[in-house]
Amino acid sequence: MVMVEKTISKKQFKKMILSKQKERKKEYKENLKEFPEEKAKLFKKYKLSIEEENESFIELRNVNKYFLVDKEYQLILKNINLKIPEHKIVVLLGPSGSGKTTIFNLVSGLIENEIGDVVINGTNLSFLNDEERTIFRKKNVSFVFQEYNLLKTLNNKDNILLGKDLLGTENKNIFSIEELIKLLGIEKEIKKNPNNISGGQQQRVSIARALIKNPKLLLADEPTGALDSENAKETLKLFKEINEKFGTTIFLITHNSAIAKMADFVLTLKNGEIFSFIENKEKLNINELDF
Numbered sequence: 623m624v625m626v627e628k629t630i631s632k633k634q635f636k637k638m639i640l641s642k643q644k645e646r647k648k649e650y651k652e653n654l655k656e657f658p659e660e661k662a663k664l665f666k667k668y669k670l671s672i673e674e675e676n677e678s679f680i681e682l683r684n685v686n687k688y689f690l691v692d693k694e695y696q697l698i699l700k701n702i703n704l705k706i707p708e709h710k711i712v713v714l715l716g717p718s719g720s721g722k723t724t725i726f727n728l729v730s731g732l733i734e735n736e737i738g739d740v741v742i743n744g745t746n747l748s749f750l751n752d753e754e755r756t757i758f759r760k761k762n763v764s765f766v767f768q769e770y771n772l773l774k775t776l777n778n779k780d781n782i783l784l785g786k787d788l789l790g791t792e793n794k795n796i797f798s799i800e801e802l803i804k805l806l807g808i809e810k811e812i813k814k815n816p817n818n819i820s821g822g823q824q825q826r827v828s829i830a831r832a833l834i835k836n837p838k839l840l841l842a843d844e845p846t847g848a849l850d851s852e853n854a855k856e857t858l859k860l861f862k863e864i865n866e867k868f869g870t871t872i873f874l875i876t877h878n879s880a881i882a883k884m885a886d887f888v889l890t891l892k893n894g895e896i897f898s899f900i901e902n903k904e905k906l907n908i909n910e911l912d913f
């Protein structure tokens with residue numbers, strides 16, 4: 623067990639990063655030696671970790687994350703251990719500042735953790751550099767935000783198509799835009815600009831943008847935060863439908879604990895630590911949610 627300091631200096635932080643890199647390099651080389659030829663090639667290309675018996679889609683092992691606050695590094699996420707299987711809906715609850723968005727940023731490879739392992743779909747992100755994590759994210763992860771983040775100067779169709787451009791690399795399973803428009807019921811909105819449709823409709827467009835590349839993982843940060851309860855429920859129904867139809871793993875941040883009742887798993891953070899992680903044995907339908 624590593625001793626983890628709550629606050630460290632810039633110098634200590636730098637030292638920690640260097641020692642992590644050295645350790646990773648060594649581990650990487652050792653793993654490569656023992657690997658059968660074909661896998662070694664893949665391993666080399668994508669720097670996959672050896673997770674032969676990994677049944678989890680998302681696995682965080684002893685993850686600690688520091689942020690620079692007033693000239694010192696402060697421990698923001700503390701010793702996070704988590705295993706989430708594939709094709710599930712996970713709701714992430716916790717007060718403001720508890721580390722929810724930071725978890726998303728780690729899981730999608732937007733930022734790097736200093737201690738521990740973040741393993742997504744068999745890829746250990748802790749082995750990857752910035753560029754490699756970007757490739758990983760383009761291939762596997764999409765986002766939905768509270769404020770939709772649509773480009774106002776493009777019409778809704780072109781906004782959705784942006785999600786395809788983000789993919790960059792090959793992916794044979796991308797969806798046709800016609801299919802998505804139908805699924806999301808936005809036929810009438812498609813030629814309009816985001817400013818000329820309602821919030822609920824904008825969220826549908828942003829979900830279509832997220833889905834078009836058929837991501838394995840959909841991260842939704844407060845997706846219903848700006849919606850009234852009717853539109854919120856419609857949005858949640860779409861997530862449920864997407865999860866069932868395409869097997870997309872959906873990780874959803876919310877302040878609304880009523881929403882947790884629709885999830886397969888509920889993760890609650892407090893002060894950067896896991897307060898609870900519970901499998902929901904009696905899931906409710908969206909219509910039964912009380913808000």
Ligand SMILES: Nc1ncnc2c1ncn2[C@@H]1O[C@H](COP(=O)(O)OP(=O)(O)O)[C@@H](O)[C@H]1O
Nearest residue numbers: 689690698716717718719720721722723724725
């Ligand atoms: N880039 C950053 N630099 C410094 N502190 C940060 C940064 N990102 C987040 N934090 C801090 O980390 C804590 C958790 O933030 P966050 O993950 O955004 O919480 P939540 O999404 O639960 O509201 C907060 O105290 C926040 O101020």
Ligand SMILES: [Mg+2]
Nearest residue numbers: 722723724843
């Ligand atoms: Mg947040």
